[in-house]
Amino acid sequence: MQKSSFQNKVQNFGRFLSGMVMPNIGAFIAWGLITAFFIPTGWIPNEGLASLVGPMITYMLPVLIAFTGGQMVAGKRGGVIGVIATMGVIVGTDIPMFIGAMILGPFGGWVIKHIDQQFEGKIKPGFEMLINNFTAGIVGGLLAIFAYQIIGPVVSNLNEVLRVGVEFFVNRGLLPLASIFIEPAKILFLNNAINHGILSPLGVQQVEEAGKSIFFMLETNPGPGLGILLAYWIFSAEGMVKESAPGAIIIHFFGGIHEIYFPYVLMKPSLLLAVIGGGASGIFTFRLFNTGLVATPSPGSIFAYLAMTPRGNYLGVFAGILAATAVSFVIASVLIKRSVARGDTMEFESAQSRVREQKGRDLHMDKANKKLSASEVSKIVFACDAGMGSSAMGAGRLRKKIKAAGLDIEVVNKAIDEIPQDAQIVITHQNLTERAKQKAPQAEHISIQDFLQTPVYDQLVERLQAGEDDQKKQSKAVEKKEAQSAAFVNQEILKKENIKLGLDSVKRTEAIKMAGQLLVDSGYVDQDYVNAMLDREEEMSTYIGQGVAIPHGVGSAKKKIKKTGISILQFPEGVNFEGETVYLVIAIAGVGNEHLKILANLSELIEENTTAEKLRTTDDIDYIYEEFTL
Incomplete structure (x- = not known):
């Protein structure tokens, strides 16, 4: 199943938000530790050091986010304008302005970028610095005024809408559904406004009547955030996200600083479903046990919760936190595992690299938008999710055509996250092109639908040949043919016992399982790799044309x-792969480039219809074995 345009936009939006927040995660941790230790209800109360808490969350963190967002769009100059604009909204409201920073940082970068384009080539030599400084000052000042007058009131009104929404559910006895408003508000750093401005006054009133109140527990429950962090820790791919999750768990659950997990949700907005589900489950459980607290637990750690729990309510408190954690964890686990199976990048490094990529994007935009000639191209890269399946097939076909045309151009295949920076042309499936552009903004990008049966290869070769000297082409063709005449084949990659012929037709998933199990039984892969093959197939069919599919993780x-x-299954009657009939199912597990020779042979073999x-x-098993390995 291919992702819709809407899903791609949501995913890209989440990545952009995370790109602003995640590079500054160290600042969040520093603020969280200072808060947890030194506020009056912290571990080591200290009035002097506690005075750092307010300025850090009011000024430092929003300013860092604004600078990063502006820098992503227009380099350091964009970051500076983003900060100036954000100061207007910081001063214009009385709540932490993370939302304003996330809006005005990139917006400031976008504005100055387009202003600079208007002046490009029109400034007399010697006046560049003067004009640049004055335009930055004027634009930044105007944006700060705009933020103060417009954005600040808009955010304040948003807070009022959330307050009305929460009261709507409270007044109608639908408390679990209040999480629909509370949890997203928390992620947008409106947690203190919701808790102290809406829920605490209601709780105080209820305590006077009943001696305890559930309102103190609606926003402060650490369960939803704990479930998110546990899911990242257990199921995310190797990287800084996975490595940072345990530390964030300690700060969140034992330190009570819930803001530490907000960036993890911003990184993948679909996780809002997890925190909403966890929050609603926790509230439902609290009501089921008729539990409450005597005051707001501040900070919202497990210790503060227990300190504010009246006698006889401990079981209900633990049950509500556990239920919220479990539901949030289950939902988040499913979403994170699906992202990992798709190869989505959710790492801190990805968020940071977006800044570097964006800085280089404008410099290479003209080159990326024009069609290059042979004299400008030395490397063509085929890219796919894993870099070992469909991209290898396409690379094999184009490499053959490039060689036949006598062009001295290297053709390689890579995973999207490993596209080299010296690639001049990048070819991807149309559903992956946007991701490839983010990784290689300097390159020309070509989208295709079918890695085998497409006219794009011939068209590209014809274009690259334009202006190439005939004699030079012929000499290069001879040299490349001689250099590549020796073929290396590792016959351990394909064993005869992993070739099965004349099989009865089965369902697509069963065919993939059969092919994958051969890889498992031969010691090529772990059992979990078969599940990764099935997940890959659900996201995008591995059918490549000519009755061939190459399932892989x-x-x-x-x-x-x-x-x-590699394993090969032959189904003479065919297997239905989303409307396409597949006769050869070739399962691939590739370490490095060892399997590419066989795939190159395959691309040449199936090009001929006979x-x-x-x-x-x-x-004849020997026939297939020899065709693929010799």
């Missing part, structure tokens, strides 16, 4: 591969 599944191996037909119908 996504990039994140490479750690399940022990050594390179050979492709024989592969689909032969009962």
